[in-house]
Amino acid sequence: MGEFAQTAEPVRSAGVIASVQHALGWLVAGNALGVMIAILLLLPQLNPWLGEWTYGRWMMVHVNTALFGWCSVPMLALLFKAYGAHRGSLSTWCRPVVWLWSASLLVGSYSWLQGHSSGKLFLDWSGYARVFFPLALFVLWILLVLAFLKNRNAQRGSRAALIARLAGLLVLLPVPFVLYMVSSPNLYAAVNPETGGPTGASQLESTLGVVLILLAVPFGIARRLSGLRSIAVVAWSVFLLESALTVSLGRGDVGHHAPSQYLSLASVLVWIALVPAYYHCFEWNVATRRWRRAFLAWWVGLVVTGWIMFLAGVLDRVKFTDALVGHSLLAVAGFLSAYVIFVLVQILGEHDAWILNRTWSFYAWNLGVLAYVVVIMYAGWIEGADPAFTIAPGTPRNVLYILRLLTGISMLAGSAEWFIASLSLNSAVSPATNNVPRVEAA
DSSP states (O other): OSSSOOOOOOOOOOOHHHHHHHHHHHHHHHHHHHHHHHHHHHHHHHHHHGGOOOHHHHHHHHHHHHHHHHHHHHHHHHHHHHTTTTTGGGGGGHHHHHHHHHHHHHHHHHHHHOOOOOOSOOOOHHHHHHHHHHHHHHHHHHHHHHHHHHHHHHHHGOOHHHHHHHHHHHTTTTTTHHHHHSSTOOOOOOOTTTTSSOHHHHHHOOOOOHHHHHTTHHHHHHHHOOOOHHHHHHHHHHHHHHHHHHHHOOOOOTTSSSSSHHHHHGGGHHHHHHHHHHHEEEEEEEEHHHHHHHHHHHHHHHHHHHHHSSSTTHHHHHHTTTTHHHHHHIIIIIIIIIHHHHHHHHHOTTTTTGOOOHHHHHHHHHHHHHHHHHHHHHHHHHHHHOOOOHOOHHHHHHHHHHHHHHHHHHHHHHHHHHHHHGGGGSSSOOSSSSOOEEEEOO
């Protein structure tokens, strides 16, 4: 078999445990900041109490720690497992790498609170933080290289897995340097002159980046089933065709009214069916079922709403309103969060899945996200027709923002339960009752 990793046993290495706990810690911190920001939107008179660290600066910390903390740290657990760094002598270096990653985020957070930023959303790294975070990425890469060299002999019987690991290292190598370069305020992507936002081509490109992750991750955490070959040929062929389409569209500034932009972006709709079919061809432990269904449901909502909101007439109304905030939350708190938890449950195994599979927190999180998206998109739709709805807030706007605050509290409570439960991973025995993970097709 050519899969990266076996799934028959729970993973209890220090590096994986640290990744889970740090990720959930960042999730709780990000949610707590989100609740604080929601309060500041309702009671802006509280801003002076914060001195220079007011809404705008905390917002940068909130969005960046959500992406580079909660949504990214779990991938360290995946990489440790895929390259075998979580076993043997190298396992002692996994936890320091996780701490270095979190330390770089703390440095970045302090930098943003001090008012330092590149001015680019999700690429706010500047000054010393712009060096520190890529350095953490590079140290991670070195650890993976050492693990690859140490474990390559064990993979001689699986040339495909060996090549895949090597290809992964080659892909990851330029990431720290690219991140440093694109964080420069002098480097910008193409702009839609009609909105000031991204073009259809750039949105297609970023979507394909997510699709690439969706296609690659299963090989690192699950066994392949016999029907994978045919669906994989279709999926990768579509991916390559859409990549070629992105290149042909170019990187010039172009508006969303151009048919080439909204029609090319419509090509992502094919992944509504392809992603579930693709994941059906891998073997997952039973504990992943609810989160697998959740991330696939959020994926459908993300793809459909993303295309609809880009259409002429719709984007003209919702650009730079709360509607785009709702869509961003759908992407990060809905789809990405469900996917991250799905991956963690698969890595931890059914033995430790109870940490993230708690029924109350599952619904507190997902229903909270859904309510947030509906409320804030509705507010954004009204705002698009009447900007005074937000600029000079009245009772209807405040009611919607109170509901927004309540949904944030719901998400914070759910994430806090996960984090507290994850602390039990430091003990030798888990409260789980079933020690033998079962597996199933998607």
